[in-house]
Amino acid sequence: MEALQVPLQLLYSGIALGMIYAVIAFGYQLTFQTSDTLNFGQGDALMLGAMVGLTLVGLGLNYWLMLPIVILFGMLQGGLVEWLGVRPALKIKSEFGWIMSTIALGIIFKNVAENLWGRDDLKFPSPLPESPLSLLGAKVLPMEILVVFGAIAMMLAVELFNRKTIYGKAVVATFNDRDAAGLMGINTGLVITFSYALSSASAALAGVLIAPLTLTGATMGAVLGLKAFAVAIIGGLTSGLGIIVGGIMLGAAEMFTGYYVSSGYKDVPGLLLLLLVLALKPSGLFGKTAIKKV
């Protein structure tokens, strides 16, 4: 039992960290599925969600009551990004314009946040007790369990929505063939806006989920957004399962390398994994290979 304690602890922490990456990566996936575009300001959407959440909690609002407001805020913010940054690029069929415009919007959001909330890192009060639980001899924070299950629940909810509702079917149809879906009477523009709203809402929710574990600050999105992007590539931009597996792989790789190799090299294996996946299976471990007719 004793011997297993260390790897188990690393695994728990790796899973918790990986799920933090996965929830953010999930947002990349949502927009990619409908419009072949990504919101590179995903990390900043996460930060804005956490900051708005922190402000609301600071005003005395209960953590759980704050969640729907943050989700609503995220939807508005995502819609704005689509409307300002992505729609013009799609309209002129610009292949890559959305990359710069989503990055630009991300930078603007970060600067606005710095002016509104300052650049210091702040503590997000934890809604759950901060004392660790013991699971098979290794420690887990209640908040880490909430992140893992909150993330899975969020992904399941979106999956169910896509499969069971007529709106979801419109999303899937748009993903499969945007032009055909348009001919069938689906307002694909609206679907894409909606997917951006949903992706930023998921990022905002992820922000308030993880903020009690990380610290909250205007720059919190930068590193997390980048790691999550690696997760989206490793897992595949088209697979929900891939995101979870990719997230846990990256999180665990960081933990185990940090412990067994050197904490100075803990980011290396994750990035090696990324290169390996790109070389051997560019669509990601679980991604479907896209066939592009020319």
Added chain:
Amino acid sequence: MPFRLNRFALYAAVAAASVGLSVAAHAAEPIKIGVAGPFTGGSSSMGVSMRDGVRLAIDEINKAGGVLGRPLQAIERDDEAKNERGVQIAQELINKEKVSAAVGYINTGVALAAQRFFQDARIPVMNNVATGSVITHQFDDQPENYIFRNSAHDSIQAPMIVEEAITRRGFKKVAILADSTNYGQLGRADLEKALALKGIKPVAIEKFNIKDVDMTAQLLKAKEAGAEAVLTYGIGPELAQIANGMTKLGWKVPMVGSWTLSMANYIDNAGPGGEGARMPQTFIQEPTTPKRQSFIINYLKTFNPKNARIDSPVSAAQGYDSIYLLAAAIRQAGSTDGPKIRAALEDLKTPVDGVVTTYTRPFTAKDHEAITANIPVIGEVKGQRVVYAYAQDLQKASEVRVKSAVAELPKK
């Protein structure tokens, strides 16, 4: 008639205005002092406290009639802890604002990148917070050195940390956790050196990055290696993540580290898990002398920080003192000429009664460090603020610790 009257009035007004203007310009042309530090970002608790200390000192000096009959004026710039911003600001302060001297620099990297411009322009810089040992020695190869300092450099701090952990508290096994920046890694090297002098090899030496959100791997390694204490070199937010990580692992050993463990964003973000951390401090927010008492009262009254706690008392006190040191030098030089101020600083004839210490001949041509190893005390985080760790230090705190006669020169 109305025409002539108007004309006369106009002449009179112009004459009066021009006389008034020139009198005002001569009598009150301020002496500009550049103030650079991070007023936003992870180091901002240090930067803002330093700036506020500077403002307080300038305000007091101006109320007492200024220096050489002229008021002091702070030209404040936020360097965001970024080297390139520091470089821009240095050039702006020198070429556009034409400052007579500069105080500041919180981050060693920014200081090293920016102060070379002051050196070239022969304008003195009083480093009041940054601790990298090399700062005052950057221009040792040049005949004149314009870089001074009134903070406790790392070659003082690392041995103090080791003294506290190994000698006073008797830990045999310690782990070092340092961030991957210049600050952290230079500090780690200083710590290893100081430990080696006691014949101790750390059981684990771990690294972390700025913005890392999980310290499990590093802490687990320290724990499994049997560390009885964790020695740290990093800044507030990540230090808080170390404390939080310990709480999570249910493993609590003392943290002893560089003076940054007193930063407000460490204390606030670590919460109860951050209690007990110990670090060297040149100033602790306690009214142990009349000078310190009036400084603390004025600071709290002017800036009203939350919970009546100065965000970074050390930075505030050193910022305050740096202005008084400069003012004394300008007064003695009778000029705002860079070389004359430098010469006066290297040969200050009257002692400067500061908050940290009384500066009696603080600098010489060879020694630009105002703080020696005997001045800092060990502080401890207790009740969400920094207090004296040892009762005997508090009892003797009213005796001002002054620079030791035999100046210990820092190693390069």
